[in-house]
Amino acid sequence: MSETWKAFKPYALITPQTLVFLLFLVFPIVMIGVVSFWEFNGYSMTPAFTLANYQGIFTDVTLKTYLNTFKFLGLVWVATLLIGYPVAYFLAFHVPKLEWQILLFLVCTIPFWTSNIIRMISWVPLLGREGLVNQILMGIGLTQQPLEFLLYSDFAVVLGMVHLYIIFMIAPIFNSLMRIERSLITAAEDLGASGVQIFKEVILPLSAPGIAIGSIFIVTLVMGEFVTVRLMGGGQSASVGKLIQTQIGSLQYPLAAANAIVLLAVTMLIIVSILRVLDIRKEL
Amino acid sequence: MQKRALSFYLLLAFFCLFVLFLYGPMITIFMLSLQGPDGALTFPMRGLSFYWLGQVFQEQRVGNFIEPFVRSLLLGATVMAITITASVLASMGFRQRFKGSTVIFYMTIASLIVPSILVSLGIGVVFQVMGWPTNWFSSGLGAHLTWTLPIAFLIMLGIFNRFDPSYEEAARDLGATDPKTFWEIVLPLIAPSLLGVGLLTFTLSYDEFTRTSLVSGQNNTLPLEIFGMTTNVTSPALYALGTLTTIFSASLILIAYFAYTAVVKRQRGKA
Numbered sequence: 001m002s003e004t005w006k007a008f009k010p011y012a013l014i015t016p017q018t019l020v021f022l023l024f025l026v027f028p029i030v031m032i033g034v035v036s037f038w039e040f041n042g043y044s045m046t047p048a049f050t051l052a053n054y055q056g057i058f059t060d061v062t063l064k065t066y067l068n069t070f071k072f073l074g075l076v077w078v079a080t081l082l083i084g085y086p087v088a089y090f091l092a093f094h095v096p097k098l099e100w101q102i103l104l105f106l107v108c109t110i111p112f113w114t115s116n117i118i119r120m121i122s123w124v125p126l127l128g129r130e131g132l133v134n135q136i137l138m139g140i141g142l143t144q145q146p147l148e149f150l151l152y153s154d155f156a157v158v159l160g161m162v163h164l165y166i167i168f169m170i171a172p173i174f175n176s177l178m179r180i181e182r183s184l185i186t187a188a189e190d191l192g193a194s195g196v197q198i199f200k201e202v203i204l205p206l207s208a209p210g211i212a213i214g215s216i217f218i219v220t221l222v223m224g225e226f227v228t229v230r231l232m233g234g235g236q237s238a239s240v241g242k243l244i245q246t247q248i249g250s251l252q253y254p255l256a257a258a259n260a261i262v263l264l265a266v267t268m269l270i271i272v273s274i275l276r277v278l279d280i281r282k283e284l
Numbered sequence: 285m286q287k288r289a290l291s292f293y294l295l296l297a298f299f300c301l302f303v304l305f306l307y308g309p310m311i312t313i314f315m316l317s318l319q320g321p322d323g324a325l326t327f328p329m330r331g332l333s334f335y336w337l338g339q340v341f342q343e344q345r346v347g348n349f350i351e352p353f354v355r356s357l358l359l360g361a362t363v364m365a366i367t368i369t370a371s372v373l374a375s376m377g378f379r380q381r382f383k384g385s386t387v388i389f390y391m392t393i394a395s396l397i398v399p400s401i402l403v404s405l406g407i408g409v410v411f412q413v414m415g416w417p418t419n420w421f422s423s424g425l426g427a428h429l430t431w432t433l434p435i436a437f438l439i440m441l442g443i444f445n446r447f448d449p450s451y452e453e454a455a456r457d458l459g460a461t462d463p464k465t466f467w468e469i470v471l472p473l474i475a476p477s478l479l480g481v482g483l484l485t486f487t488l489s490y491d492e493f494t495r496t497s498l499v500s501g502q503n504n505t506l507p508l509e510i511f512g513m514t515t516n517v518t519s520p521a522l523y524a525l526g527t528l529t530t531i532f533s534a535s536l537i538l539i540a541y542f543a544y545t546a547v548v549k550r551q552r553g554k555a
Contacts, residue, residue, distance in 0.1 A: 013377030016370040024426035028406025090295040114533045115491040118526035122309035130326045224399025241401045
């Protein structure tokens with residue numbers, strides 16, 4: 001075997017995958033950048049260099065949309081962390097056998113592999129005006145009228161997103177909890193640490209990288225979200241993703257592109273700040 | 285000791301509630317899709333039959349599902365074939381250090397974490413500027429690959445991390461060429477994992493919505509067709525379709541899991 005082939009081999013092997021990414025990821029995003037400076041005259045776009053598309057973002061309506069997106073992100077992040085951490089903790093520390101841990105983790109994972117659309121539709125018979133939750137609440141006399149905020153509201157959007165994306169928080173946390181040396185916990189116990197102390201001083205710091213990776217997934221999933229906002233928000237809820245989708249629908253590509261670039265920049269900024277606080281390199 | 289027992293039961297209860305939250309909505313539409321012919325979109329259930337499940341296969345007023353289903357199957361199979369080939373090759377490339385590997389690695393990660401609407405918009409813009417029509421088998425295929433390929437690649441990296449290179453060295457010492465070593469040694473050893481990754485890739489593609497939504501062209505894939513239905517269908521047929529397609533993806537995942545564990549067990553038994 002010649003030395004030149006050996007040095008060349010990895011490049012030959014990565015070529016197909018790299019081509020796919022260049023063609024369908026890098027080039028499209030570069031084109032979004034280019035088109036975001038083009039002119040739009042109401043029905044078609046022409047190559048130019050204008051900042052008008054970006055200026056359009058700094059209007060009250062659009063800024064409000066951005067704020068609303070941050071609100072969704074904050075709520076979904078807190079909810080997925082507060083629900084996801086105990087679930088991962090239970091699986092990692094309270095389920096005795098490895099087979100059972102894997103099986104129960106699989107139970108949590110299966111819904112993620114099925115259709116997001118169906119998973120959202122399935123909330124309708126539960127939360128609608130005549131849905132099961134309202135029927136029960138009125139049946140036991142807790143409310144006189146059906147609660148309107150359950151469906152087609154910001155509440156429903158957050159609920160839908162938590163339901164769809166929580167596995168992205170659980171999986172990395174579960175992974176980092178499973179890697180914690182059990183002898184560390186025994187050592188802490190032997191030295192007289194209480195359960196709360198062990199959690200605060202040993203387990204939480206060691207699972208921080210998992211939290212960071214989970215948070216990064218939540219950020220990227222929620223920031224560009226438009227399907228849940230559309231299906232569960234019922235027209236009133238706004239998000240940047242939905243704004244971009246509406247602009248594309250009316251063929252305003254340059255405006256959509258400018259919004260997408262700002263969205264990408266904001267998302268990257270949040271990710272970089274997460275990485276500043278928490279080091280994930282050990283996890284990779 | 286008693287204190288630990290209490291925290292165990294609290295967390296167990298929390299976990300059960302979580303599983304209920306995860307599966308509850310799905311179970312309600314399963315139940316509602318089993319109603320009689322005069323069934324409605326909400327409880328209580330009106331009758332019990334397979335009427336609506338059968339309706340899915342009939343010609344619908346709002347469109348039919350067979351064609352989008354076939355499209356999704358074809359697309360899923362194509363995505364699976366390309367993803368497996370490219371990710372196996374690339375992850376084998378990564379077993380050796382080479383210049384630029386970090387850049388390639390981060391590009392893969394980027395494909396996973398870029399908000400998916402950017403992928404959809406970007407591919408749409410490229411096709412628009414080039415004057416090409418968007419289609420599920422061209423732009424749609426590309427959009428799917430940006431999602432399945434990084435996931436498959438990361439799983440394959442993990443598999444090759446645990447792969448013992450001494451098998452290949454032995455083959456090479458006995459005079460086997462690189463391709464021969466791959467076909468006769470490496471491939472049979474990673475085959476069960478490939479089966480698992482393949483089925484995962486297929487389901488990911490089969491259920492993909494966001495990245496495809498703006499670039500599928502005139503003919504919808506199944507998830508897009510279902511999305512279109514949500515606004516204008518008022519019968520349990522929608523739930524029936526949801527039930528059937530969910531059972532389909534869930535069984536693929538279970539088959540992948542059990543086939544994988546069975547093959548691994550058999551191989552361990554041999555060794």
